[in-house]
Amino acid sequence: MIQQPVSSPPQVETRLPVRAGAGRFLILSVVFVCAACGLVYELELVALASYLIGDSVTQASVVLSVMVFAMGVGSLLAKRLRCRAAFGFGLLEAALALLGGCSALVLYMSFVWVGESRYALVGFSLAIGVLIGAEIPLLMTLIQRFSRQDAEGTVADLFAADYVGALVGGLAFPFLLLPWLGQLTGALVTGAVNAVAGAALVLWLFGRDLTRRSRRLLLAVNVLVLAVLATAAVEVDDFERAARRALYGDGVRVALHTDVQEVVLTGAGEGGEPLELYLDGRLRVSGRDEYRYHEALVHPAMRGPHTRVLILGGGDGLAAREVLRYRDVHTVTLVELDPGVVRLARTDPALAELNGHAYDDPRLREVSADAFSWLREAERAGAGAYDVVISDLPNPGITASTKLYSAEFYGLASRVLTRGGRLAVHAGSPATDPRTYWTVDATLRAAGFGTTPYRARGGPSGFAAGPDRVKDGRPEASDWGFELAEVGARPVLGLAPDAPRLRSPARALLAAGRRGVERTRVAGLPPSTLVHPRYGG
Secondary structure, three states: OOOOOOOOOOOOOOOOOOHHHHHHHHHHHHHHHHHHHHHHHHHHHHHHHHHHHHOOOHHHHHHHHHHHHHHHHHHHHHHHHHHEEEEEEEEHHHHHHHHHHHHHHHHHHHHHHHHOHHHHHHHHHHHHHHHHHHHHHHHHHHHHHOOOOOHHHHHHHHHHHHHHHHHHHHHHHHHHHHHHHHHHHHHHHHHHHHHHHHHHHHHHHOHHHHHHHHHHHHHHHHHHHHHHHHHHHHHHHHHHHHHHHHOOOOOOEEEEEEOEEEEEEEEEOOOOOOOOEOOOOOEEEEOOOOOHHHHHHHHHHHHOOEEEEEEEEOOOOHHHHOOOOOOOOOEEEEEOHHHHEEEEEEHOOHHHHHHHHHOOOOOOOEEEEOOOHHHHHHHHHHHHHHHEEEEEEEOOOOOHHHHHHOOHHHHHHHHOEEEEEHHHHHHEEOOOOHHHHHHHHHHHHHHHEEEEEEEEOOOOOOOOOOOOEEEEEOOOOOEEEEEEEOEEEEEOOOOOOOOOOOOOOOHHHHHHHHOOHHHHHHOOOOOOOOOOOOOOO
């Protein structure tokens, strides 16, 4: 939002260390750097909040709307500082560097040790927005000391530098800072750059305007800010390890960041603790009762021809383990977005043992690709039809997954099925989120499928440890919901005559699925599409 310039305060005689053109260039360069840093702070908050809280659309809306509002407040508050613009700008940049640099660290800390990060998110959005909003009015006052052109031309130059800086910051965050430094260190480094730029401009270019006491104060404040940021950067690895222990317990064996997500493995060591797999902080697999989820997802779909099977997601290999138990399965194609998960499922001894060394089976072919894009290309390339499609994907309530639960996605899936082929879908919990579950049902029917809804309950742990069963460290549900679908017909819920022996009681599983799920039905829900997603966060 561009503010129209107001009349400037009376010009004072300024002893400038450089010529007017050079001073103007230096100020515009600092505008560029500050704009880049400001946008990085915004993106850091959005990215980390989406990871910690979920639902990236909501988190982006909260951060951006609160921050833009706060920028307007900051612009108004900056009027009080224009009489001492240089000193005010120096203190403002030091505060912004400290808050923005430490924002990701404090947000993560509040999530891990307090269990709630929404209040911290709103607080940092407000504070950072106020400080960013105060920058331009103060810089406008400073640059006019070097400028002889009209105020409108000066404003145009300021905003041009501001917008180009925002472009660079927006591109640097996903392509440089995030992959090379990570969220925590990236924010700290950005804060240090911000502090150095602000301090250098004020102390060198306008240092003669300041009293000796003001110069010493600014220097001390900025040295303190840089010391805090540097100390945090040095200790960030120890902080992350402590946070993981607090979040996942002492049994963390593997913690890595792939190009897609954070992957953490705990348990299944010499102490005999059950293996647990977390993806982006969400518990996806628990060795206590994962078999209940995977048996319920896979085996009802295998009733009928199952020579060729397609698995969408399921990089942990556990759904593939169940499919490969059928001897008459000839080929299994597994499409997984994150090759890092597949690599871990192959090489980690405990996870490979849990998935039955599925990736060593020559019938299994793994493809690293987005499931939606792969289905589009498979149809165009004439990849052939599958008897069974297993959709073992993250919960539809996560924004990044909503396209994989859309009518368009299921339309693509229907085109790679043989006549009479079955599609099995994990659809969330009908007990705790019936609206999402029955929206999946409505979406499948809108794509031309007949559906048979069913569910399976969690095991002795008291909750269902599977895709997205934990939010903010607390169990969300005690069951899993599934949909068995067939194009143009409602499939029969049952097991194949040659089904292998199951660890879950098959009769109890199917009976509970038929009886329990209908009680949660929500009628009249519209389908979810790419342009109008219907799933909540």
